[in-house]
Amino acid sequence: MATQTNDTPATTGTPHTIPPTAILATEKFYLRRYEPADAEAMSAAANDPELAKYLRSRFPSPYTLADAQSFIAHCNSLAPPALTFGIFTAEAGEVAGTVSLEPPKGDPIYSGTRELGYWVARKFWGQGIMTEAVKALTRWAFANVPELLRVEATVFEGNKASERVLVKTGFVKEGTRRMAIVKDGKAMNEEMFGLIRADVQV
Template sequence: MVSTSQNNSDAEQTESQTQVQSESPIPILILSRSMIRSYNVLDAPSIAREANNPLIAQWMRNLFPHPYTLLDAESWIPIATTRLPLRNFAITRPDGTYVGGIGLKPLADVESRTMEIGYWMGEAHWGAGIMTEAVVAFSRWSFETIPELLRLEAGVFGGNEGSMAVLRKAGYTFEGRRRNAVFKNGKVLDIHMFALLREECLGSQG
C-alpha cells in the first residue's frame, strides 16, 4: 500500500516537472529576426500547424511525417529535449511565435568530427530572411560550442532551390551531387552536398 505522503510527493514531483517543461526555455541565440531555443511542451500545436504542409514534407526525409499531426509533435518534443547534449532546437520570431526547427546529426566512425545540419520552416515565414540568419548564427554557435567539430554538411534534394540559396548565403560550399540518391513521392532526385569548415566559419578563432 502506498502512503498518502508518497502519493502527495509523487504528485508534487509531476506538477513540478510539468511546470519546468512548460516554462519558456532560455534562447541559445537571440538574433534580429528570430530566436533559437530548446523545445517546449507548449510548442506541440504550433509544430503540427507549421509542419503539416506537403510543400515542406517533399524536401524532408521520410522520418519527417506527412500528414504531421499533433501526436507527431508531442512525440518529437521529448526526443528533442532528452537527448543530451541538446542538438535540436526550435526557431521562433522575436515575439516567441514558433516558425520551424534546426538541428545537428552527428556522424560516426571516421566521420565522427562531422555533423549534418538540418532545418525547416513554416511556409508563412518564408522569404523573410529568417532561415538564412538562423543557419549563419547556428553554424557559428555549433563550431564555438563543440570544440571537436571540424565540418558541417547538408544534403539538399534536387529542386529545393530555396534551401540551396540559404546555404550559399550562409557561406557553405557546394561540393557535388550524389546522383539519383533519393526516391521520394515517386520521384528520383539527386542530393546536392554543401559543407562549411571550422576555419571557414571562425577564421583565425577556429
C-alpha cells in the same frame, strides 16, 4: 547580428520577452530547445506538404500533434550537446521553424561531423529567417562545440531556396550524389554541401 544569450536574457522592447533558455537571438527570432508545451504550435507550423516535399520521409505528412509530441520528447532525450532548436519569432514567440545539427549515425570516424536540417513555416518564407538561423547556429556551434569539424547538408535536386540558404551562409557545394534518392516515387539527385571550421571566422 546574433547575440549570445547564455548569461543574460535579452528583451526585444516588445511585450514578448526572450526566455533565458534561448541559446542565441537576432532581431527577427531566437533559438531555444522545444518544450512539451510547444507541441501544438509546432505541429500546426509543420503540417504542410510543401515542407515535407523537400524533407526526408521521417518528417511526417500530415504532421499531427502526436508527431510533434514524440519529436519533442525525442529531442529532449538526446545526450548533450543536442543541437535541435525551435526558431521563435522575437516579436511574439511564435514557432517559425526548426533548425538542427544532428550527429551522424554509424561509424565513430564521423564524430566531428554534424548534419544540418531545417524548415521554415510557409507564412515566414522569404524573410531571410533561415539564412540568418543557419549562419548564427553554425557559427555558434563552431564556437561552442570544440569537437565540431564539419557541418554538412544534403539538398534534394531542385530545392533552389535551400541551396540559396547554404550558399549565402558560406557552405561549399561539394558534389552531386547522382540518383541517390527516391522521393514520392521520383528518383533524383541529391546535392552535398559542407562547411568546415576553416570556412568561418569564430
